[in-house]
Amino acid sequence: MGLGKYVSRKALWYLGAMFVAAVLNFLLPRLIPGNPVDTIVSNLGRGGTQGEALTKIYEEYVARFGLDQPLWQQFITYFVNLFQGDFGTSFSQYPASVGGLIAQALPWSIALQLPAIIVGWLIGNIIGAVAAFKGGMFDRGAFLTSLFFSSMPQYCLAILLLYLLAVYIPYLPASGAYSFGATPEFSIPFMVDVLQHYWLPFFSLVIIFVGGQAVGMRSMAIYELGSDYVNYSRGVGLSDSRIVRYIFRNAMLPQVSGLALAIGAMIGGALITEIVFSYPGIGQTLFSAINQKDYPVVQGITLLLLVFVLLANFLVDVAYGFIDPRIRAAREGER
Amino acid sequence: MKLVHFTPRFYISATITVLVVAFAILGPLVFGGDPNASVGGQYDPPSGAAWLGTDNFGHSVFTNLMYGTRTSLVVGLLAGTFASILGTVIGLISGYKGGILQNALMGATNVVIAIPAIVILILLAVALQSRSVLVMAIVIAVTSWTWMARSVDAQASSLRAREHLDVAKLSGASTTSILIVDVLPYVFSYICMAFVLQVSGAILAEAGLSLIGLGPNNSVSLGIMLNWAIVGEAVRSAAWWAFVPPTLLLTVLAFALLMLQSSLDEVFNPRLRRGTARARVTAGATVTPTGAAITPAGGADLAADGGQPTDFERQGADR
Numbered sequence: 011m012g013l014g015k016y017v018s019r020k021a022l023w024y025l026g027a028m029f030v031a032a033v034l035n036f037l038l039p040r041l042i043p044g045n046p047v048d049t050i051v052s053n054l055g056r057g058g059t060q061g062e063a064l065t066k067i068y069e070e071y072v073a074r075f076g077l078d079q080p081l082w083q084q085f086i087t088y089f090v091n092l093f094q095g096d097f098g099t100s101f102s103q104y105p106a107s108v109g110g111l112i113a114q115a116l117p118w119s120i121a122l123q124l125p126a127i128i129v130g131w132l133i134g135n136i137i138g139a140v141a142a143f144k145g146g147m148f149d150r151g152a153f154l155t156s157l158f159f160s161s162m163p164q165y166c167l168a169i170l171l172l173y174l175l176a177v178y179i180p181y182l183p184a185s186g187a188y189s190f191g192a193t194p195e196f197s198i199p200f201m202v203d204v205l206q207h208y209w210l211p212f213f214s215l216v217i218i219f220v221g222g223q224a225v226g227m228r229s230m231a232i233y234e235l236g237s238d239y240v241n242y243s244r245g246v247g248l249s250d251s252r253i254v255r256y257i258f259r260n261a262m263l264p265q266v267s268g269l270a271l272a273i274g275a276m277i278g279g280a281l282i283t284e285i286v287f288s289y290p291g292i293g294q295t296l297f298s299a300i301n302q303k304d305y306p307v308v309q310g311i312t313l314l315l316l317v318f319v320l321l322a323n324f325l326v327d328v329a330y331g332f333i334d335p336r337i338r339a340a341r342e343g344e345r
Numbered sequence: 346m347k348l349v350h351f352t353p354r355f356y357i358s359a360t361i362t363v364l365v366v367a368f369a370i371l372g373p374l375v376f377g378g379d380p381n382a383s384v385g386g387q388y389d390p391p392s393g394a395a396w397l398g399t400d401n402f403g404h405s406v407f408t409n410l411m412y413g414t415r416t417s418l419v420v421g422l423l424a425g426t427f428a429s430i431l432g433t434v435i436g437l438i439s440g441y442k443g444g445i446l447q448n449a450l451m452g453a454t455n456v457v458i459a460i461p462a463i464v465i466l467i468l469l470a471v472a473l474q475s476r477s478v479l480v481m482a483i484v485i486a487v488t489s490w491t492w493m494a495r496s497v498d499a500q501a502s503s504l505r506a507r508e509h510l511d512v513a514k515l516s517g518a519s520t521t522s523i524l525i526v527d528v529l530p531y532v533f534s535y536i537c538m539a540f541v542l543q544v545s546g547a548i549l550a551e552a553g554l555s556l557i558g559l560g561p562n563n564s565v566s567l568g569i570m571l572n573w574a575i576v577g578e579a580v581r582s583a584a585w586w587a588f589v590p591p592t593l594l595l596t597v598l599a600f601a602l603l604m605l606q607s608s609l610d611e612v613f614n615p616r617l618r619r620g621t622a623r624a625r626v627t628a629g630a631t632v633t634p635t636g637a638a639i640t641p642a643g644g645a646d647l648a649a650d651g652g653q654p655t656d657f658e659r660q661g662a663d664r
Contacts, residue, residue, distance in 0.1 A: 027459040038468040161603040166592045312464045319461045
């Protein structure tokens with residue numbers, strides 16, 4: 011099987027998974043008994059929205075989704091809208107578009123999590139590798155601590171850190187990404203303000219991530235240390251530094267894919283951490299959308315999470331096909 | 346010679362787990378109290394009347410904690426049981442039957458694995474207007490059986506060529522009886538360990554869903570307590586008694602269950618106890634619940650193993 015065939019087979023597979031997920035994304039919110047728009051509009055009515063606005067929203071939605079049409083036609087409408095980059099219109103913040111709301115929140119989520127994931131990954135792998143090589147008390151201590159933090163739910167640490175460092179010792183700001191009343195702009199005082207609000211959510215993410223990565227790297231390195239090729243290399247008298255290089259190359263493989271997958275799952279990974287810190291990212295947007303029964307926004311966000319995760323999985327699979335000699339060999343063997 | 350070697354880690358984690366379960370079962374019987382009764386104002390500090398103070402509704406945090414732990418454990422156990430049964434049945438049938446059936450079942454499993462669980466959880470929870478404890482458990486189970494089905498499938502396929510299965514087939518045993526009598530026992534130790542992971546994963550999934558406001562209706566769970574604490578600004582009001590107890594309980598429970606699973610792994614897997622190095626690998630192997638002990642059959646499986654860290658990352662995402 012050639013490389014092109016391998017990649018296209020994977021692509022086809024992930025497109026299939028994406029299709030199933032998109033169908034679920036379309037179908038599940040429509041399981042709500044009765045016309046979803048009825049339910050939503052009556053909820054809005056109870057919330058005090060004016061009658062005229064309600065009628066407008068109602069008509070807008072019936073027309074947009076073609077709710078008087080059969081389900082399969084609605085599905086096609088939904089897909090056509092998606093491909094035109096139209097995620098729909100928010101119920102609770104009418105007439106804001108879902109795409110616009112997500113575009114507002116996404117940069118905050120990425121700016122918070124991408125650095126946290128990369129820093130946590132680096133520190134975690136170093137700790138894990140050192141623990142595996144050193145052994146002894148350092149290993150025991152580092153391993154148990156890492157295991158503890160990797161089993162701890164992210165939001166638990168977030169809540170505890172928030173209380174300790176922002177309330178009990180009022181050292182860092184307790185909520186948001188910038189001070190209340192400040193307008194986002196590219197100026198030094200605003201950047202300093204943002205940075206001060208950054209540390210708490212950042213560290214609560216990094217610590218948990220370090221734990222998981224250290225545990226993974228340590229077990230991978232120990233596993234490689236005891237494997238046959240290491241014994242063999244020792245037997246034929248290869249230098250230690252060379253063996254260490256082999257071990258690292260093998261132990262790093264799953265870690266690198268772990269990094270890519272973590273970046274893919276990034277948006278969904280810290281939904282709750284953002285909620286705890288009222289950080290204006292995707293998590294916070296989802297939280298208020300759920301509380302206000304703003305289904306188009308919920309659907310838009312779940313679709314975004316899906317695309318990110320599936321894309322990362324696909325890229326990792328393809329990269330594995332290139333990097334991992336075992337898969338390469340298997341592929342060439344099949345030819 | 347002792348038959349079973351339990352490590353101190355096993356006894357410690359088992360004790361913690363038993364204590365938490367006892368608190369949830371016996372607590373309400375011993376101390377009584379109604380979680381919905383108002384016993385004071387908003388965020389009263391701990392006192393003789395309410396040992397852990399009151400929450401934003403004036404309910405006793407201690408009473409809520411007992412009933413909340415109970416709900417969380419019930420959801421966790423139910424969801425863990427459902428997911429384990431689903432994963433075992435699908436994995437056994439697929440691994441034992443092989444062929445087209447295996448391709449179809451594992452293909453479907455891989456599709457579900459690729460879709461992030463948190464998305465399905467949110468969509469299902471949003472779609473279901475009334476969510477009972479049972480419905481929550483089913484929703485969580487529907488998203489978490491996959492990695493277990495894949496591991497059981499791998500183990501069952503490796504058993505397929507064993508001679509005792511041929512003997513059973515020749516003696517006219519039905520497929521069901523072969524699966525239960527001749528295949529299941531070989532996989533059972535793995536199922537026990539996976540079950541513990543399923544339960545802890547389900548408890549955390551419930552807590553996460555409840556925290557974002559999609560928990561079971563008309564009841565209190567650890568996640569719902571945290572949801573109240575966040576909506577009611579307990580943290581910024583310095584009302585530590587309203588959020589520290591459920592936070593610590595969740596953390597301790599998750600850690601204890603993970604340790605329990607890894608020490609069970611050492612008991613069931615004699616290969617992993619021979620040297621310290623081996624034992625260490627075991628402890629790490631708990632992180633990827635896809636069953637590190639199974640050697641992938643070929644290149645295709647290795648490629649699929651790219652998804653192995655996914656399960657872990659996804660569990661992380663649920664938190």
